[in-house]
Amino acid sequence: KGRVPALHEAFAETFPIGAAVNPATLEAAGPLIARHYNSLTAENHMKPEEIQPEEGVFTFEKADVIVGFAKKHGMRMRGHTLVWHNQTPDWVFEGKDGGPASRELLLSRMKSHIDAVVGRYRGSIYCWDVVNEAIHDKDADILLRRSRWLELVGEDYIQKAYEYAHQADPDALLFYNDYHEAVPEKREKMYTLVKNLLDRGTPIHGIGMQGHYNIYEPSIEEMRITIERFASLGLQLQITELDLPMFRNDDKRRDVTEPTEEMVEQQRVRYGEIFDLYREYKDVITGVTFWGAADDYTWLDHFPGKERRTWPMLFNDSHEPKPCFWAVVK
Ligand code: G3I
Numbered sequence: 001k002g003r004v005p006a007l008h009e010a011f012a013e014t015f016p017i018g019a020a021v022n023p024a025t026l027e028a029a030g031p032l033i034a035r036h037y038n039s040l041t042a043e044n045h046m047k048p049e050e051i052q053p054e055e056g057v058f059t060f061e062k063a064d065v066i067v068g069f070a071k072k073h074g075m076r077m078r079g080h081t082l083v084w085h086n087q088t089p090d091w092v093f094e095g096k097d098g099g100p101a102s103r104e105l106l107l108s109r110m111k112s113h114i115d116a117v118v119g120r121y122r123g124s125i126y127c128w129d130v131v132n133e134a135i136h137d138k139d140a141d142i143l144l145r146r147s148r149w150l151e152l153v154g155e156d157y158i159q160k161a162y163e164y165a166h167q168a169d170p171d172a173l174l175f176y177n178d179y180h181e182a183v184p185e186k187r188e189k190m191y192t193l194v195k196n197l198l199d200r201g202t203p204i205h206g207i208g209m210q211g212h213y214n215i216y217e218p219s220i221e222e223m224r225i226t227i228e229r230f231a232s233l234g235l236q237l238q239i240t241e242l243d244l245p246m247f248r249n250d251d252k253r254r255d256v257t258e259p260t261e262e263m264v265e266q267q268r269v270r271y272g273e274i275f276d277l278y279r280e281y282k283d284v285i286t287g288v289t290f291w292g293a294a295d296d297y298t299w300l301d302h303f304p305g306k307e308r309r310t311w312p313m314l315f316n317d318s319h320e321p322k323p324c325f326w327a328v329v330k
Helices: 023-036 061-072 103-120 148-153 157-168 184-199 220-231 261-280 323-329
Strands: 017-021 039-042 076-083 127-132 173-178 206-209 236-242 285-290
Touching (some): 017 023, 023 061, 103 148, 220 236, 261 285
Parallel strands (some): 076 127, 173 206, 206 236, 236 285
């Protein structure tokens, strides 16, 4: 087979190739990550609960380790994430009197969090997932997720987050990031949300399509429609959390201890088709990030209530390239 090319070198003319990491994966897979990827995202350690566990107490140590690794190896760094309903400590939403926080208090906390985090990494982080997963998943007529942000601030919490982030680092590219982006109803909601922000003059520059797919779904055609639809807003697009586990969503089997030949082949073909599609749209796609680095560690294997191996990455447990790697770099 000869020399294994570095993944990111195969995309030198198209877009950076990223991995989501944490200090433990940098420890366990440092050489693999440094060689194959040229962009990093913190899988967990820049989220509000990690960075500001108590009001005014900022814990940047682990995030700094990740940023330091990126710098040392000349990689880009994406920021993830500033305003989310999940992994945000309860104190954020609590008022001084024990009741819920007022709109004013919550907005001032949002601003000081964004100032501190975006300000600290100004010049080191080139783009931020400012607001993450703000859309309501069901009911076509309900746009926004019923989060505490929405409940306590109102709909403009989203716009405010972008304004604060832009003030904190006018050079950073600001993204809206969400999942199930290739499902028609969700896609239209994402489009509507971002279009409304643009119509109001909000500083937003890109859409993050998370890319939590599997080796069978969704279809390449739905992915293409999504790219076209979002690109029509004139924004740049990034795939921010790509992974292709070996199971369909409704496949509940827990006893598959090794991927079958059919799965390995299906994953090879699918990864190949997906990167062919991304190459076609290289003028609007400015980054593709995997939500992990190799099969030995992935959030999917620890999904509460569904713990099992899923083998979603391009590299196996021993950090060797899988057939799908060769389909992607070909
Ligand atoms: O912090 C404890 C740790 O002390 C303990 O040892 C461990 C034992 O299971 O649990 C740890 O916390 C877990 C944390 O990951 C770190 O491993 C949480 O229970 C677990 O819920 C958390 O999951 C993360 C998840 O976001 C939470 O929402 C995943 O790692 C992370 O990959 C995932 O990432 C999200 C993106 O941010 C947004 N898009 C979807 C994506 C996948 O869900």
